[in-house]
Amino acid sequence: MSAVKPLPELNKKNPYLHGLYAPVAEEKTRLELKVTGEIPKDLCGSYLRNGPNPLHTPMGMHHWFDGDGMMHGVYLENGKAEYRNRYVRSQDFIDDANGQCVVAGVMEPATRKREPKVYKDTANTDVILHNGELMALWYISGNPVRLDPRTLDTLREEDFGGKLPRHVSAHSKTDPRNGEFLFFDYALYEPWMSCGVVNADNKLTGFQTIDLPGPRLPHDMAFTENYFVLHDLPVVFTEQALKQRQWSIEIAQQPTRFGVVPRNCSGKVTWFETDPCYIYHVINAWEEGDEIVMLGCKMVPNPHVNGAAFGPYRAMVEVLALNAVPSEWRMNLKTGKCTTRDLDDAIGEFPSINLDSSGQKNRYAYVQAIAPTDTLKFEGFYRYDFDTGTKSEYFYEAGMCGSEVAFAPRIGATEEDDGYVVGLCSHEGTGESEFRIWDARAIEKGPLARVHLPDRVPAGFHATWADARDW
Template sequence: MTARLFNRVRSTLQPTDHPYLNGAWSPVFEEWTDDDCPVVGEIPRDLDGVYLRNTENPVHEPLGKYHPFDGDGMLCAMRFRSGRASFRNRFIRTRGFISEQEAGRALWSGIAEVPPKSERPGWGAQGSLKDSSSTDVCVHGGRALTSFYQCGELYATDPVTLDQYGAVGWGGEFPREGVSAHCMPDAATGELLWFNYSREAPFMRCGAVSRSGDPLEAVDVALPGPRLPHAMEFTERFYILNDFPLFWDAELMTRNIFAARLHDLPSRFALVPRRGRAGGIRWFEASPTYVLHWTNAREEGDEVILDGYRQQHPMPPPLHGAPKKYAQLMAYVDLQSLKPQLWRWRFNLRTGQTHEECLDDTVCEFGTINPRAHNRANRYVYSTTGEPGWFLSDGLVKHDLLTGKRETVPFGPGVFGSETPFIQRAGTQTEDDGWLVTYVSDMNRNVSECWIYAAQNLAVGPIAKVRMPLRIPSGTHACWADASELH
């Protein structure tokens, strides 16, 4: 037996009927190390790198209502090398996590509690939340960086050992508003691109740091008021930011109530020139919607082309059939209620016009592509499908944007997965010649595994299933880092 218990974190959670504190979302409090995980099937010997996923995992009894995005960050790392796999999971020791461990209870309420009940000043765009660093993860400059969706600090971790280095400082110039989740490493330049948003003018900023964490620029992006963007994209010349009509109600904010509503406004996109580029910010309008995540962006002639998941119903009605006290919460995180579809926006730099089109009507989200196709015309997109009524991934869908073909692969009843990065096979030029990796929780057996698929042959199922020493709760974002990126 190679697995060993590293640590057990103190918890005060009590039994509850909350849908996101049970089932596949049941939290765990143990940190494990397994240097030689059991495998069913065969791990490709040239699969060399680490698969990282961040997870919302609450430790203490909630201070008020609980939302699945409130949980403490837990980073899970599966390292592949020479046909073998090792695993670690560790809570992210944010300032909020440490303070609550010292107090032995929750000190901050979450986004569903209005007005907030937080006992101490908080972080985030609304200023009262705990920065749990539980949303996203990327690897930049040899370190894994975890982040929080409503803005906070970036916490640095060794991507293999999960040794923790605390919050990054960027030479004392880390933005006082924090940064949002979905910072983006630019493989071409080595830069890390970031953005943030807040309740104070100019309401949004973006910028870049070098591979070693030296600030390169910070740009103000003026908005009419506070907004709630979630992710950014970029091309060689531009940051691409957004101003969607789903944002906090201004009148309620005066009473310290942070409740979003859909306003009668168009969607707006900002093309912000990157460092050293001439020209001002260009704004483009499009049909009203909300978008959580993007898949790619590129420049083509006079156009900037952006692909992502456009929601048909950004403010859905309460989920039919759900317990009344949880019905609205469950609708807001249910893909079948929001109905995001793969969409394309074309921004014409010469005319200032926007053209948009639906690429496929499948309800899906959390897309990845071959990273070597970023900023180019990618052919394939790999997305997750959603378990109806739940914020759970129940399968994968591969879109061929050239032919319009799609291939959907379910995980199976009671099995739920994660965001699924693509890893290209060494030495090949074929865009889909490689692997997809995902963590799954099989609730039929109460176990978690890391599944590896051959991207050109999804229908055969996983070519390898790597057993983890504990069942981990469902989570959101993940990334892959090749061995060359780990130092």
């Protein structure tokens, strides 16, 4: 399963196929890894991270988001660590491996050969735990792919007993209190989105379709004890893209809207308007009196990126250079008003929290610090305390870049921040990769342990923590 063909000339200018982002050729299992420091004995579970890793050498225009999904896992138990990586074997991956996939990536023309999907479904974006198994999810909405959380072997594409109405988007969520899977879906070229609920026994219990003024490109959603919060954002396909089914976006002259939907998927949608902005990733949301409070990373103007050096990939490079600040939105269910405020001016994205706080008020979050470079690099991360309005920080050594970190509760923990922050990092020059563990209450002191990986781990997307009891 290795990419052996040389890159065509047009992809020599694609920065997301080189260096930190270059794919790895093999699936491996590594046991008894070398550790600097000491892995805490009260840390038992696995860090899982999804990301793009093209199976074949891209011969046409290639977007970073097009790479086949590959899961990377580090397993911690009794002070020891293991590592393994496996491709996510979606049906499109299997078809592609056999030379039978009829769809391409987002920089190629969309196809009508296999609607409602129009691009290759790679399941490369997100990973969550539900019903004792992992689900790999895709950002354009696709078929969830179930994986074994201990081996990373693909189990099946999930359709919830044949009841899934269509697809599931990345950044759908699991409620830790009742085990429900809360999902959303959207169509690229049609004016609607939808939301649904799957219970802890993997049965679809609710579903609702919401009409929109036009096709939209949401990326995330939020949930609270009683509601979904869906996003109608002013980044849309251009008129030409809609007519010709191309991937070309623009900022529309319209407000940002949040649609609050009852979790039973059978009530009226309440819309809240606020200043135009785009939100890739939500931090969390909860109910507070008459208000729904949502924290997220709000995109702001980016003064430093210039993709001119990357030829045909200029637009991709400039869109992927995320520039966002942590912000708060308050939606008042009685007055219908929405207020917003920025919580900090530090540029950060890919937030994570203690997942046990999902849908309930949280005090802490861990947000990746974005380097001021042309391509997306995590130069460190921040720990936010929203009660005190303070933050601490950790930055990697020169040349080392991180992945999205996850919070791992200490065995027996009773407080939100009692545990560890864990994550992968790789050196963009040497390819040296490590898994690091920090005390969540003192990240500024540096890692407690560094697990040295014998194989390079490419930069990727989203991560989660799975307690060993869920293996």
